[in-house]
Amino acid sequence: MTPLLEVKNLKTQFLTDDGLVTAVDGISYNLFEGETLGLVGESGCGKSVSALSLINLIPNPPGKVVGGEVFFEGRDLLKLTDNEVRAVRGDKIAMIFQEPMTSLNPVLTIGYQIGEPLEVHRGATREEALRESVNLLAKVQISEGQTRVKSYPHLFSGGMRQRVMIAMGLACNPRMIIADEPTTALDVTIQAQLLELMKGLTREFGTSLIIITHNLGVVARYADRVNVMYAGRIVEKGPARDIYADPRHPYTIGLMASVPRLDQDTKVKLIPIDGQPPDLLHIPSGCSFHPRCKYAVERCRFDRPELTVVSENHEAACWVDVRK
Amino acid sequence: MSESEKPALATTESLETRRISQVGMKALVRTLLKHKLSRLGLTCICLLILMAIFAPVLAPYHPNDQDLYNVLKGPSKEHWLGTDNVGRDLLSRILYGARVSMTVATFATLGAIMIGAFFGLLAGFKGGVIDSIIMRTTDTFMVFPGLIFILMMAAALGPGMKNVVIAIILFGWTGAARIIRGQVLAVREEPYVEAAKASGASEWRIMFKYVLPNSIAPMIVVTALAMGAAVGMEAGAAFLGIGVQPPTPSWGRELRTGYSYLERVPLFSIAPGALITLAILSFTLVGDGLRDALDPRIRGEGKKIK
Numbered sequence: 001m002t003p004l005l006e007v008k009n010l011k012t013q014f015l016t017d018d019g020l021v022t023a024v025d026g027i028s029y030n031l032f033e034g035e036t037l038g039l040v041g042e043s044g045c046g047k048s049v050s051a052l053s054l055i056n057l058i059p060n061p062p063g064k065v066v067g068g069e070v071f072f073e074g075r076d077l078l079k080l081t082d083n084e085v086r087a088v089r090g091d092k093i094a095m096i097f098q099e100p101m102t103s104l105n106p107v108l109t110i111g112y113q114i115g116e117p118l119e120v121h122r123g124a125t126r127e128e129a130l131r132e133s134v135n136l137l138a139k140v141q142i143s144e145g146q147t148r149v150k151s152y153p154h155l156f157s158g159g160m161r162q163r164v165m166i167a168m169g170l171a172c173n174p175r176m177i178i179a180d181e182p183t184t185a186l187d188v189t190i191q192a193q194l195l196e197l198m199k200g201l202t203r204e205f206g207t208s209l210i211i212i213t214h215n216l217g218v219v220a221r222y223a224d225r226v227n228v229m230y231a232g233r234i235v236e237k238g239p240a241r242d243i244y245a246d247p248r249h250p251y252t253i254g255l256m257a258s259v260p261r262l263d264q265d266t267k268v269k270l271i272p273i274d275g276q277p278p279d280l281l282h283i284p285s286g287c288s289f290h291p292r293c294k295y296a297v298e299r300c301r302f303d304r305p306e307l308t309v310v311s312e313n314h315e316a317a318c319w320v321d322v323r324k
Numbered sequence: 325m326s327e328s329e330k331p332a333l334a335t336t337e338s339l340e341t342r343r344i345s346q347v348g349m350k351a352l353v354r355t356l357l358k359h360k361l362s363r364l365g366l367t368c369i370c371l372l373i374l375m376a377i378f379a380p381v382l383a384p385y386h387p388n389d390q391d392l393y394n395v396l397k398g399p400s401k402e403h404w405l406g407t408d409n410v411g412r413d414l415l416s417r418i419l420y421g422a423r424v425s426m427t428v429a430t431f432a433t434l435g436a437i438m439i440g441a442f443f444g445l446l447a448g449f450k451g452g453v454i455d456s457i458i459m460r461t462t463d464t465f466m467v468f469p470g471l472i473f474i475l476m477m478a479a480a481l482g483p484g485m486k487n488v489v490i491a492i493i494l495f496g497w498t499g500a501a502r503i504i505r506g507q508v509l510a511v512r513e514e515p516y517v518e519a520a521k522a523s524g525a526s527e528w529r530i531m532f533k534y535v536l537p538n539s540i541a542p543m544i545v546v547t548a549l550a551m552g553a554a555v556g557m558e559a560g561a562a563f564l565g566i567g568v569q570p571p572t573p574s575w576g577r578e579l580r581t582g583y584s585y586l587e588r589v590p591l592f593s594i595a596p597g598a599l600i601t602l603a604i605l606s607f608t609l610v611g612d613g614l615r616d617a618l619d620p621r622i623r624g625e626g627k628k629i630k
Contacts, residue, residue: 057521090524097522102515107537117523168523 003030004175004208005054010068012046012053015061021280023049025232026068031176036202036209038223038240040216040255042277046232047212051178055093056085073175091121094169098181100162104153110137110164111149117171136167140197159190166198176208183218195222216259220244225313228252231278231288234307238314248316248323250293287319295320355617362613368606372599376422383416387573396589406591409581417573418595424562424574425603428485429554432492437547439493440500441540447501448508448539449531459505462498470495470553471560478566485568488561492554503546507539514538545615552607559600575600 012024024046031037039047052058053065054077070077073092077085089095094117097103104113114136115129124132130149137145140163153161162182169177179198183191199222202209211223219226219240226243228236228251236249247253254273275292278284284291290300299319307315357363375382384404385391390411391403398406405414447458468476477491511517512535520530561567562576570577575596582593 055522057518086524086526088524089522095519095522097515097519099515103519105516105520105534105538108533116520116525120524120526120529165519168519 001032004033004072005031006069006071007031007050007054008069008071010050010053010065010070012049012058012063012065014063016281019281022283023063023232023280024053027227027229027232027234028068029227029234029237031208031210033175033208034203034206035225036199036211036223038219038226039210039212039229040214040219040226041229042214044277044280045229047214047229048180050229051095051180051210051212054178055089055095056080056082057089057095087121090117090174091172092175094172094174094177096162096165096169096177096179096182098184100158100165100185103165104156104161106153109150109152110156113153114149114164114167114171117168121172132171133167136171137164139170139201140164140167142167158186159194162186162190162194163197166194166201170201170205173205174207176210177202178210178212180212181214182211183215184213191218198222216255228255231280231283233288233317235289235318236314236316237307238311238316242311242314246311246314248310248314249289249318250295250320250322251289252316253322254292287317295322352614352617356610356613359613359616361609362616365606365609365613368602369610372422372603372606373426375419376426379419379423383413383419385413385416387417387420388412388571389416396585396592398589398591405595406589408578408592409585414578414592414595417578418575418599420573421575421578421596422599424485424568424572425555425558425600428489428492428558429551429603429607432489432496432554432558433547433550435489435493436496436550437500437543440497440502441504441536441543443497444501444504445508445531445536445539448505449512449527449535455505458501462501465495465498468495470557471564474557474561475564475566478561483566483569485572488558488567491561492557495557496550496554499550500543500546503542504536504539507542508535511535511538541618545611545618548607548611548614552604552611555600555603555607 007030008028009026010024010028011022011026014021014023027046027050029037039051041047049058049063054070054072056065056077058065065078068078072088077088080088104110111130111133112126114133115124115126118124118129118132119126133149134145137148142148142160142163153164156164166182177198182198183194186194195218198209201207211218213219223240226237226240227234228243228249230251236243236247236252243252244256247256251273254271257271258273260270273292278288278291286302286304287293287296287300288304290296293300295318297320303319305317305319307317310316356366391407391413392411394400394403394407395411396407396409397403400406403413403415405418408414408417443458443462447455465473473495474488474491477494478487481487481490517530517534520534525533558567558574559576559579562574563580565577565580567576568574578596579593579600582589582591582596585592
């Protein structure tokens with residue numbers, strides 16, 4: 001089975017006043033039809049940038065995708081012209097952002113905004129788009145769509161706005177949705193509701209989903225496969241089950257140990273990962289995680305490990321076998 | 325939350341300038357009317373506009389009718405404000421003068437704001453070379469003092485009402501462009517602009533549906549102030565003889581002619597002068613009121629003035 005999305009060696013750099021920053025450094029992964037992929041990592045590890053790079057949304061300047069290939073439906077998205085990528089965005093690939101409070105245009109009605117992708121990509125008239133947006137509101141479980149489409153975003157709560165964003169994303173029935181920390185700004189009960197909703201809808205329509213998050217709980221519950229990122233690189237990838245049951249990279253192990261688990265004795269202490277996330281201007285030589293790694297050996301300081309298969313479908317980039 | 329008529333004003337007290345959509349037009353007018361001075365200004369503007377529209381009905385004489393037996397006379401029963409140096413009824417001429425003033429102010433301001441908004445939007449949104457070219461162009465226009473600029477334009481285009489409008493537009497668009505550009509620079513970083521990009525909207529759609537509507541709130545204040553400035557510039561141009569040409573009545577022109585007879589008939593120049601002052605003052609007061617209504621940080625000041 002050929003994957004829906006095939007990312008090969010994607011590399012994105014930003015030119016800052018202090019120098020060249022490589023935010024995404026040669027990452028590769030596949031995404032299959034109907035699959036949910038979790039991108040996990042600390043703030044600034046390149047999760048969002050790697051996703052934005054896929055559909056050419058990196059502000060240029062200062063940013064630029066400098067290398068790699070992104071095959072989607074057989075075409076390399078990075079080689080398309082601006083207009084061709086624009087035709088893909090919102091139609092085949094939709095994106096949901098992390099700030100529902102500010103991601104809607106305050107001067108346009110909800111209905112107009114939900115229907116806009118249909119006007120842009122499908123040539124729908126204003127009336128058709130508005131009718132469809134009533135249906136889409138029902139899909140994301142907002143009642144009274146008929147009256148709600150006429151209201152403005154400031155009348156909606158954060159959770160409702162994120163539902164609206166999801167409805168917008170679903171408008172053109174995309175093959176793939178990128179959700180960039182979709183629930184970060186919301187409270188916990190709403191988070192769960194929205195994730196269930198997204199999971200249900202993507203299953204219903206066979207849509208592939210990339211969830212970008214730093215919340216391991218979200219990933220455990222909803223992702224089929226997980227990519228763990230650190231300093232612009234994927235350090236471990238594999239089925240969510242394996243990553244949780246048998247993490248092979250010290251960073252993943254650290255992440256696991258630093259969040260509470262419900263199946264754990266409440267007296268067990270959480271263990272933070274020591275040190276700071278690396279300054280992307282001065283990435284440590286060798287394995288970029290070695291200064292914070294308690295398993296580090298001499299080799300880690302100068303020799304950078306590549307992803308190697310540790311078990312079926314499960315890869316990690318580490319010189320040390322952490323099981324010993 | 326049944327119908328969308330929730331009192332939007334009382335909700336979040338954010339520190340940024342309120343967006344019109346959030347304040348709501350009705351609430352904006354309500355706040356404006358609470359402000360005593362701007363209520364006064366608004367009343368005066370309405371009166372001036374009515375004066376301009378109904379000048380033919382209100383004026384006792386045709387503005388160019390001469391009464392040669394009564395030249396340079398003070399107020400009387402026949403001529404309430406007296407007559408000018410060729411025996412024309414001053415009241416009628418001033419009423420008709422409102423037409424020129426209001427017309428020039430309206431068209432010049434609208435033109436300047438529309439052109440300024442377009443170029444400001446383009447400069448702020450596109451950035452880079454386009455931004456530099458547009459902003460350096462505004463610099464070039466801005467080095468000239470207003471009246472000198474209008475004198476230059478009159479020399480190039482010749483006198484007349486249409487050319488005064490063109491001159492004021494050419495002078496005024498730069499301010500509007502700069503203000504809009506500043507707003508656009510902030511708005512284009514808003515998440516909803518990124519969201520619009522991600523949904524595949526074209527640049528023009530993003531500029532005119534997303535960025536511009538969210539950038540124009542400060543323009544409402546600027547429009548009111550610019551109207552006042554335009555009245556002043558028109559009067560100034562007419563005073564110097566490069567505005568509206570005789571015999572069309574204009575406040576600036578009356579003021580200039582009356583000025584020669586200041587000792588004999590003071591009202592001849594005082595009356596048009598007072599109306600020019602009143603018009604400019606009214607627009608300024610409304611502008612101030614609008615600024616207060618749109619900016620929660622200084623909303624308290626209006627109350628103190630009361």
